Amino acid sequence: MIETLRPDPTFHPSPKMAMEAEAEHICYTALLSPDRSRPDALAVVDVDPASPTYSTVLRRVDLPNRGDELHHFGWNACSSALSPLTGHAFLQRRYLIVPGMRSSRMYVFDTQPDPTTPKLVKTIEAEEILRKTGYSRPHTVHCGPEGIYVSTLGGAGPDGTQGPPGIFIMDCQSFEVLGRWEIDRGPQKRHYDFWWNLPRDYMVSSEWALPPQFENGLVAEDLLANKYGHALHFWNLRERRHVQTIDLGANHQMALEIRPAHDPTREYGFLGVVVDTTNLEASVWTWWRENGKFHARKTATIAPEPAPADQLPPLLKGFGAVPPLVSDIDLSLDDKYLYVACWGTGELRQYDVSNPMLPVLAGSVRIGGVARHEKHPTGRDFGGGPQMIEISRDGQRVYFTNSLYSTWDAQFYPDGVPGVQAMCKVGAGGGLTLDREFLVDFGPEYGAHQVRLQGGDCSTDSFCYPSA
Template identity: 60%
Template sequence: MAARFRPDPTFYPSPTMAMQAPPEQLAYVVLLDPTGKQRPDAMAVVDLDPASKSFAQVVGQLDMPNIGDELHHFGWNACSACLCPYAPHPHVERRYLVVPGINSSRIYILDTQPDPKRPHIVRTIEPDEVFRKTGYASPHTTHCGPEGIYVSALGAPDGGGPGGIFMLDHETFDIRGRWEIDRGPQELHYDFWWHLGHDTLISSEWGTPSMVRNGLDAEALLAGKYGHALHIWDLRRRKHLERLELGAEQQMVLELRPAHNPTRPWGFVGVVVSLKDLSASIWLWFLENGKWQIKKVIEIPAEPADPALLPPLLKGFGAVPPLVTDINLSLDDKTLYVSCWGTGEFLQYDVSDPHNPKKTGSVHLGGIVRKAAHPSRPDLELGGGPQMVEISRDGRRVYFTNSLYAPWDAQFYPAGFDGWMVKLDIPEGGKGMTLDPNFFLQFEPGLRGHQIRLQGGDASSDSYCYP
């Protein structure tokens, strides 16, 4: 009996201890039907063990029972936050995947036991239940926290706002209800994360369901109507504290990556595009002298291009925007990775001094114009570009896929593309990166990879209460 009460061995009190964990053996990757009409989305299981005969191959796949979900940013039911002293749940297992559909507002709970290569559905939370119990729609991102599972939503069932956060019980998966007690002026929503050591939650902004589900609304973009701010919240009191404005020209403030060390009150957020010059940027938020502040620390310029090679949406600009759609921070808080989905560039920065990032690496794959090939297939022009990125706990391996969101894929890559996943190797010290020539996974035709989760945890699954 005693064994039942030991904490899950994949939970770690600190990021430093998590970095010493065994290497990941499997990845879970959501696969999307880009038409949303022909077949269900799926959850693929990918072999990450270099010693295995099936390395870099899909070794298991669960097709969902419904068509048109557009599975999005899924996560584990429990993680290292369960070891926090003020809300301890060490008996909970990292076992279930909480998988939201951004288009259907349906949430699947997948059990990865007893066979991790054969996840199976144990519960489905239907859209009507989400609407009724939360008032929200289009669930987007899930994070496991000390007290339960947090889920962000883009807006309301009618397609408008506000967006926000609701909670699930991490054992029963029952919906508890909305998280916010006092939302203040917050209307738009996208990602959220926290500084557990400072009782602070940060949220970012994209757009309401009606602003995103049919693709980028050029009129709304040029009018500066997409998200351009961060929000600071009191995590315990669930109360809005302040809004950090980036400027209306900074459109679509997306992925949040706070420092993993809970004593460090700073983090990075990516901005998709500037209306001024189509550049993308990375901003640093930080606490200084008791005041939260934000500043731009990286700017990535657009690349001039022949209008004939550009999709209709971009022809008038004569340039390819970087379109930073995902970023990720290594567990030691020293290395930042940036996906430029438009230009096909994947960037690495040394952020040991977060106020002064230094570029340390770059690779190209895909891209709207470049269509850069993988070393293993120099003959194959690639569509899509670096998108959802995940880092191993020890920081030595990085994985990414190439699809953003079906209606947006169609606008920026109108010729269509196949789904693929790649791996990069990172040397000791974290500077530089090399594409693994033996890891170029092409998913089955008609399905595109999106979010990746690594078995046992990764650099964006967990939060920690100890440095």
């Protein structure tokens, strides 16, 4: 009898099939030590409402080093492994690849055989990454058809400014660093997020800043001089070649999260922009491809909120207002709802993007905020504001944490941002409600950043086949 290789059951060919899968029972949350006095950690959180330990930390795995500043981690493999071009049916969604943005280390956790007990199985030191790629400050991990893609924010040298940052590839089984992804970089000089449409064979990337502009906090002079990133870059995915840049305008500072439509027949996506330096508003942009050329348009804006100077941190006192500071966006698997985290004003917004060129505000909750300090429905304090967002595959739950980056946390929230994870429930026809029963307190010693859901989520998997 000949046995055939079967793909991991958590690899779903289409977004609709992923939405119909079993709900998550646990999630993994990156914890960081704001003052670097202790190692960062990976927390395992119970998200099963039928469990007696619901909304608690089941386990915390401390790292062996200090000062890593864990950031946007991801899986070794996901639904992209079903790509007919370079599919790997034998892979499993098993390993979490966790970047240390400040230390430039990478960690590999094995979540098998017990997903609630991840084990650190490999550490990739900064020296190896730099030697093989010339890059530093790893930031975002995405699993692709042929390997693990890691974006970086720095090049070589002590301050990471010797050469531009980019993307490097790791082997998805041995976790060996293979080298730079780019063959033809074009004019790209800054980096942040990236994602793709696999069947359409293109990648999109965005820009934040170089290390001296973020590691010790926001540099106000650079921001007001429009020296942060403000462009989108488009790439031929298979040829690894830069094909087009769209400059959003220098006043649109910090072009961050990229969220392409999950249905691969749809050639559009969304981008969050942190701040417009002419008026402090944040914005959401829609990008699309038409007749072989990419375009981008601002399709939603979020205004700053006036506040008395005595309610503002020193950085904002002169403005008399709190900018929304859109720090994350996330798109539901059915491509219907876009969630927007306004970390400054303490608001999580839900937009109906059924028409991607005309987002319509469909729901909103308030929690935290620089000036408002809105409490959780339980009456408990919530430092910071909604920051990293993760949506359940079925679109019914939206998890979020509250820490952006340790030095930025201290600038905007000088009273501290104790690590917390909360969750909103989504109404049948849209709308958001904060769940009273779900509030995970990681303690004042930790900030809480990226969340990954068991079995995949809305910002890990890219799909190769459209839904019926």
